[in-house]
Amino acid sequence: MSTDHDHDHDHGHGHGHGSETALSRIEALSGEKVHHAGEHEGPFSVHVLGLGPSGAQLIRQLSGDEAVTANGFTALAVDIGPGTASGVAGGPVAAVELPIPSRETLSTGLNRYREFLKMEYPRYYWNPNYEPWLPSDLAIPSSGREMSRAMAKAVYGIEYYQDGEITGALTAFADGVLSSERTPLVVVAFSMADPVGSGIVVEIARHLSSIKLGRRPWVIGMGLLPTEPDASFFPVINELDCMIDTEKNNGVMAVWGDLYKNPFTGGFFAVPPGDGDPVPGLASFIAADGGTDLYETLKALNWLAVPGDQWHPAIRGEQSDRWVNVLTTRSLDDAGSLATGLGLTKGFGTEYAEARVFGTGKDATAAGTAVAAAISDVATTRVEPVVETKAGADFVSVVLPRASKLDLELFLPSRERYDGIDDWEEKLLLHAWLLDLGVMLCEPSIRFDGMGGECIWGCACWVVVPHAAIRGEVENLVAVPESTAPAV
DSSP: OOOOOSSSOSSSOOOOGGGGGHHHHHHHTTTTOSSSOTTTOOOOOEEEEEHHHHHHHHHHHHHHHHHHHHHOOOEEEEEESTSSGGGBTTTTEEEEEEEOOOHEEEHHHHHHHHHHHHHOOOOOOOTOOOOOOOOOOOOOOOSGSSSSSHHHHHHHHHHHHHOOOOHHHHHHHHHHTTTOSSEEEEEEEEETHHHHHHHHHHHHHHHIIIIIIITTTTEEEEEEOOOOOOHHHHHHHHHHHHHHHOOOOOOOOHHHOGEEEOOTTOEEEEEEEESSSOOOHHHHHHHHHGGGGHHHHHHHHHHHOOOGOOOOTTTOOOOSSSSEEEEEEEOOOGGTTTTTSOOOTTTTTSOOOEEEEEEEEEHHHHHHHHHHHHHHHHHEEOOOOEEEESSEEEEEEEEEEEGGGGGGTTTHHHHHHHHHHHHHHHHHHTTOGGGGGGGGEEOOOSSSEEEEEEESSSSSSOEEEHHHHHHGGGGGOOOOOOOOOOOO
């Protein structure tokens, strides 16, 4: 992993990244507006896969917005347990409430998991040591809100692989995306604090993006950040980190194959809590001008993610460890309040930041001035923060791109809480991604010194990612072994 930075802070990594992107290319964003949609681009259609209560709430907000619904909007809400998602269904919106299984159904499905993965991916390694990742005596909760991430993953998996309702619903959702007469933008929305949303996103995102959509449309992750540090956030953010950061993701695919390639082809937004419920503002941003503002933001992020010496208009940017794009919204009156609830560490720096002020008149002008100053207070940028003023509902959106997980205030205290758990099983239940492969990502490999991914079956399952990189301990990074053959 690269550790080159302009300057370091006390949490072990640097915030200056100026050498990675040529200044002239950043100025092309701020001065020439190269990311603005041209006549040949669009119109756009927005499609939302909403997971858990937050995902359903976002769908509910968007389904009432004519700017979105007039352009071919479709949505699928997914949750676990009866009465959790069905209230949003109707018209272009479908909903699936995954049933809480009986112990027999859960046991049978988990015991067949190698069959499921082999049918899905012929290169899957048939591990003779496989056992269900859930303890056999684990109590089955009566609702999705009470279950662990590891259980939520299991509930989704046994339904999807055994042709439950979710299988057909996901296919129908993807067919709607691919049949759109407009350029589709697919949003996968969930809360990182929700065990259901964060527990099933690791599978449903790849099933949608890589299998159902064939990685053609832009699939954008939108994860709502927790309000407080929590032990579960440590596995959540690290699973996303190893999905999205190209170097770490390559270390996962080196062992387990390209089915585990980053499903978020359009990038990932982390949405901080701000001063209250962030979902209504997020919906306003997605809906703005029928998705045009979302599209232009994605173009800007793509432009920034391609190194200057490799730039070509046809290249889709690859993510580095700075894959976290912070997206927040404020009312016009609160445009200067970015320091509250933003969730970034002091001293954060990036190449470029952009605010979009939706509104007209003196209030919009004042909001533009306030938000420009507020951005400068919370982030250092290589060019002056860009403020665009557009007609529309009265609100302000701000995107601070290319943060790393270490730039999030939640990361270090959540790691401390995770480290404070002594019970191995309790730690396992906080994980989701790769458990079916025998990998508990946030623990060290038992076979390869310095690598990440403890094998929960005691054999040699692992990932080619230094454990120090998973923990965010840059000073302790080790060389990656030359051999990346599948673990046996």
